[in-house]
Amino acid sequence: MRPLPSLHRWLFGRHRDEQWPLVLGQRRIFIVPSAAGLLFALVLLVMLIGAINYDLSLGHALIFLLAGLGLVAMVHSFHNLFGLRLTPGRADAAFAGDLARFPLQLENPRRQQRRALDLSLSDQPVVTVDLPAEGRATIALPCLASRRGRLDPGRVTLATRYPLGLFRAWSYIHPSWSCIVYPKPLRTPLPPASPATATDHRQGSAGQEDFAGLRPRQISDPTRHIAWKAVARRSDEQALLVKQFAGGVSDELWLDWSLTPTDRDSEDRLSILAGWVMLADEQQACYGLRLPGQQIAPAEGSVHRANCLQALALYATGEAQDAA
């Protein structure tokens, strides 16, 4: 619990920010003396007492200079944030247990550099960035994706102690961003391919093992299918050749919820399914996904993989399933 929740809400509890780029104005910037600043003030006080007691005129001058330095440092800390322009980007999906990264673009419109800007999502590691004069930088804010689903990283804290560490100026930015967190893949062997729905005559033969010829490479062909020997032989040719395999109509590989061990809990079963998806994708298999009440038709490629993993990520989270 925070003390004085209503005060806290009044001060910091803003709605999500909608207008981008967001320009940090004075109403968004908070500034308080840091622990070092309080120590500095205490040191100055003790020094002042000493200077008075020993009647040190230069001592007074030193103390007053340092007091002025403290005030000036406050202004500089504030200006290190003031006028900064921020634009959030779209976060890529991550696996549970990994770090999700939320991109944020910072733009410094003024002609002085800004230094030592500490950015962090709540309770997450801090990223420190310097901005050159009239420069910009895009940083990826790490956020530990602890469980599958949709991850809302909360607000960003943008803080700085530059230049002297005597003050901490900070601001909160709360973009309405989120990312999909896939279940942590659990590596288990793939289930056996089931006969294709339209059962054909080529039972039992895996579609990637029967060499059928060469053809020019399409952009979507995996590199491992490139027929390097053939390419080397025909070095004058522009196009790469790929090996074509028989078995385009192979058995359908169904990654089915019901094939997962029933004695595991549902999160483990989703993890097993995610592991299968990863494995099947690595083997460039054509696979479909069956979840209770949901089915993704067999296909292959990275878009398909993302669809499957997203379905697993959002399974039974209450979010509408658009990929079906």
Add this chain to the structure above:
Amino acid sequence: MRLRQRPPIDQGAVPWLLAVALATASPHAENLPPWLSLLFAAALLWRAWLWRQRRPLPPRWGLALLVLGALAGIAWHYRSLLGRDSGVAMLVLFMALKPLEMNTRRDALVVVMLGFFLLLTHYFYSQSIPTGIWLLASCTLLTAALIRLHGGAQPLADIVRQAGLLLLQALPFMLILYLLFPRVSGPLWGLPQDAHAGRSGLSSEMAPGSISSLILSGAIAFRSQFAGEMPERADLYWRGPVLDSYDGLTWRSSAQQTGRPRSAPAIESKGAQYSYTSIIEAHNQRWLLALDLATSLPAGATQAPTLEVLAREPVRTRSRFSFTSSVDYHVSRVEAAAILQQALTLPEALNPRARALADRWRSRPPARIADAVLSMFRNEDFHYTLQPPLLGVNAIDDFLFGTRRGFCEHYASAFVFLMRAAGVPARVVAGYQGGEVNPVDGYLIVRQSDAHAWAEVWLAGEGWVRYDPTAAVAPSRIEHGIVAALPEGEPLPGIVGLDVDWLRQLRYRWEAANNAWNQWVLGYNPQRQREILSRFGIPNADWQSMSASLAILCGVALLLVTVWTLPRRRRADPAQRAWNRYCTALARRGVTRAAWEGPLDFARRVAVERPHLAALTSEAARCYAGLRYGQGNSEQLLVLQECVHRLPARWRKNA
């Protein structure tokens, strides 16, 4: 909650912090025992080597042992750990060893703060111009170290420039504070009890209540150390200003009128001579509070015709003076006529009853008259109290025949008045009486609460003879001090009884806090600050006007610094502004240029969506693109601006 982690120190900042240690501590080498300077140099070199080799820092227990050993060395060298010089030595020791356990940014901050402290201690030894320049240089270095510590790696020139900029902006604040910060003249623990009593100590006049306000202060007036024996407590009369002019209300020193140069007063010492040294706290007056009567004076001091010892300049800082005094003496058997005349002057037409009483004694010998007054004080219903009733215009009459309650100033004043009225030269002497011996160091400590006033009478053939009428009323005041003399129930100066209930305690505390506030906030207008301020056209500056101007000027300076560092918004160039106006006008008609859309793309889209604007827009876009991305010339700018004007005026409104 946020993670509470101590950020480790940036290794690149280490040389900066070592430079801080070197710059702030090395000038002390001439005042330090050589072994400590060597230890300092060795520790710094060791740390630098560790940094260079990227080795781990030594274990803490080792450093602790080193600190303990060095502290013992300092204690042995200075015979104490409490003191200015040993304090500086300890700071240097910490500055030497702290870098060896500098792991986190917080440790580094401690080094910088130690550096600030060490800078201050330089001024114990020197406040010359080079030291002042060194101040700015080392402040720049310390600021730069802080910037490096918090700003990460950056070019040296950037760090120094930023530090210089910060200090440059801090300078106005320093000047304002230096000029206007209500100054306190040190030491802090010798402050006046009452802001209206001016400076701590006696003043050159004695108005009703001026001594009693002094008496309530436990602040130290001076300390004395006797070379040999000390006189009896009852003989400890420390002479301050001689007040020989009376206007019916206030006794004043007439030194301005009679203080012309004169040969030294004729002193015939009868008894032992006492040699002693006094450390007098700053009281901003010239008198040196010698024991009555000084026979040899410190260098530069003079003895006034009225026998008080005067320094050449007012005592503005705590200073040390040596005297020899005799407590049994004859002085000025032959006295100047002007001084005797001054010692007989009384205001006309005041205190008729006292005059009548004195007239009856006129025929007696002067010594008998004095005895008569003292026996009156002793035998009639007179009381000693620090809370006397108020007196009217005829103050002496009211006191002698009415209230009969008062303390030294009343008794001395009445006594001298009666003597003068009876035709005997007499004067009031203000000063201190008594003191207490501190058993620890053997110094006699005389506090403001020992302030006293007594009388001197000139007797033909004997010279000036001291009479203390207070002693007649309250002998214990002279023999045991003020606390013993006061009746029960009166607040005791400096000492509060322990058997009071908690509510009274609380009230005393509250009053003390109020008092402290008055002293700290209201009380300090040291003369020099006044002089300077009046030169700047602020005569009679009080703390309110000083603080107000301080706040206002600091606010203005802060505002200026803020504006100075405000991010300068770049004004868009004319081509950009014209293009923006054109696009804004079109947006108002429903064709909004997307942020990513280049001018030519936009013109193509406009041509599709608003065919009637196709030609104009393509012209504008072509000009803008030429200005922005091509060579660009002034003609294109004119054409672009012309395009804006060719749009209907109502679209351009407020654009």
